[in-house]
Amino acid sequence: MASSAIAAPRTAQFSNFVYEGSDPSDAIKAGPGQYRNPVVQGFYPDPSVTRAGKDFYLVNSTFAWFPGLPVFHSTDLVHWEQIGNAIDRPGMLDFKRLGLSRAVFAPAIQAHQGMFYILNTCVDCGGNYLITAKDPKGPWSDPVWLPKVGGIDPSIFFDDEDGGGRVWIVNNDGPPGPPEYPGHRALWIHEYDPKTQTTVGPATLLLDKGVDPATKPIWPEGPHILKKDGWYYLTAAEGGTAEGHSQVVLRSKSVTGPYVPYTNNPILTQRDLPRDRPLPITSAGHADIVDTPDGKWWATFLAVRPYGDDLYNTGRETFLLPVEWKDGWPVILENGKTIPYVADAPKLPALKTAPTSGPFKAAETFEGPELPMSWMTMRIPSKRWWSVKDGTLSLEARKDRVGGHEQPSIWARRQQHMNASVSTTVRFDPKADGDKAGLVAVQNDDFYWFVGLVQAGGKTLVRVEKRTSSKDPLDGAVVAEKPVSLKSGQSLDLKIAARGGALDFAYATAPGQWQTLKADADGTTLSTKVAGGFVGTMLGVYAHGVEE
Structure with a gap:
């Protein structure tokens, strides 16, 4: 868990971002x-x-x-x-x-x-x-x-x-x-x-x-x-x-x-x-x-x-x-x-670098001032709404959203294994119904999953949302949710685990004390066959605010 710190209004702070994956072919x-x-x-x-x-x-x-x-x-x-x-x-x-x-x-x-x-x-x-x-x-x-x-x-x-x-x-x-x-x-x-x-x-x-x-x-x-x-x-x-x-x-x-x-x-x-x-x-x-x-x-x-x-x-x-x-x-x-x-292999001198094949773990420390070259955002930003420094990636919770064919506050890296997990620590203080920040698994605007902090009905919740067709709400349909009580500046751990066509979503209010919010969700909705197109699943962090 990251140390307690109060995030700026309308800003989500992420740290301890860890990706890990493996495949049956390993x-x-x-x-x-x-x-x-x-x-x-x-x-x-x-x-x-x-x-x-x-x-x-x-x-x-x-x-x-x-x-x-x-x-x-x-x-x-x-x-x-x-x-x-x-x-x-x-x-x-x-x-x-x-x-x-x-x-x-x-x-x-x-x-x-x-x-x-x-x-x-x-x-x-x-x-x-x-x-x-x-x-x-x-x-x-x-x-x-x-x-x-x-x-x-x-x-x-x-x-x-x-x-x-x-x-x-x-x-x-x-x-x-x-x-x-x-x-x-x-x-x-x-x-x-x-x-x-x-x-x-x-x-x-x-x-x-x-x-x-x-x-x-x-x-x-x-x-x-x-x-x-x-x-x-x-x-x-x-x-x-x-x-x-x-x-x-x-x-x-x-x-x-x-x-x-x-x-x-x-x-x-x-x-x-x-x-x-x-x-x-x-x-x-x-x-x-x-x-x-x-x-x-x-x-x-x-x-x-x-x-x-x-x-x-x-x-x-x-x-x-x-x-x-x-x-x-x-x-x-x-x-x-x-x-x-x-x-x-070719009989050529090998380059010593981080693995891009086989089982591996990659932890991002967000020391800054920029994100890793492999991280991407949806479409092209017209202004800088993020910062990277001192172990924290900060995102402005802007009105643009995943699902709206807009340029939302999202940074993500590729899912590189059939069996993969991504976890992070988030600090976010939602102010209005619809504010949210957390992890996403995105195939495109019509097919994505989210787990994170949201405000709904004036209450702070940890929630799993999905969009699995163009007919779903732009902000996603609620799959599972629980009230969560966080002290001022307290952080929340989040995790998405992919197991082939299944997805598990979990959260923790204390280090290592994971609680499953939704297990065995239908991750085939993130497959190319279901979602269409030419891209692959991106796993990352996301913040959305109903007002700016």
Whole structure:
């Protein structure tokens, strides 16, 4: 318990924030020289990777959470340390009141001659843009918009070797004619002039529909071009981001095509495996391929780990597998094989950093002056309503709320394990009915859970609330509550524990004296299958006040 202190009016103070998690797959032990999948657990989808010398850099999608587009560094592709966020300043983008699965989709990072490039799409908030940095830690430039590059998922390719130094952008967009079926899309290429920061000439069609048009393939996306041994390789995801997800490859002697598909596509998928297999990994795709200093090749990609019938709360995660070149084609995983939880690691020097895979515990001390880089808030704040110092995170209890497509007083970190708990100590003195402060588990505005202090009917209560559909009250429906009597300045401990699809909520007025407020709540409402969208569950702290 934190020491007693009186929080400022309309301010909630949080301390002793502890996250802890584990998974059933932890029973599969990694031996010397091996690594665990996923390499970055939790809501880290759409991984894109690049190499600069002996160093690797990775970025992921964050949609309408801010700061966005986390940038990771590694020396061995297994141990990753977050070094920045590419979208870290209000004013770079405007997420407005967008749903949490809109805004910044799949980023693509590329290192080239001492400069780093990220291409990205801000869906419903500007379109495709490019940002650059000399140091991947940042600061990253303000966006340069690409009005002639439509659709989503742009990436950049520098054709230095026998390509005359020309630069190209490849992306997903609509087909050359009217769509013939839902999900009918195409891949296009545009020449790009870095000096004028504009595209040059018309776009060229690379792939319509997919590698086998007769099967009506859906959503070719996340395209990348790499060059090896005189061949240009076009890799892309196909089949949508659910269980039908896959990765395919084509090649050509010319960067603009025509591209011929690999006979044994897809080069990565889990869609044809038995659904009742133990500890399944599903929905694999959206890969990016990189070479290593020792001449090997590896792929990062997204996949999910369901705990039931396609149920997962942890979102889409970052996995790693070696790439084997077979008769001039890159193969990530032969058809019919399962993605391993444990595999032989790259023979590269490891980076010493906090774990992002396997069982672990992370305690945040809030020493300040800023929050950890991995913490995010919903949409983009227009002012600073929080402070971090001396072991305390203070949040103004503002009128914006979770559930209202607003920018509420919330800071959160990802749920990274199937079985996870988060606990904190809060000091809050609610003044009016509707004031509240505590812990939240958020999937989106329509699907979240809350446990904390509230005022209702003039009384202070500890309460569990939920929002499990757009029809529920914006402030959440009451699930359980108890009166609680706290002395002036006295703190309250709170805990949320996730066990697959079940949630437990507890509180304590004295250290270690936990009382269960609600057990076995339906946590499947935080799964992607129920809540929809592309994000994962975020666990964090929240304060709301009916007046300001």
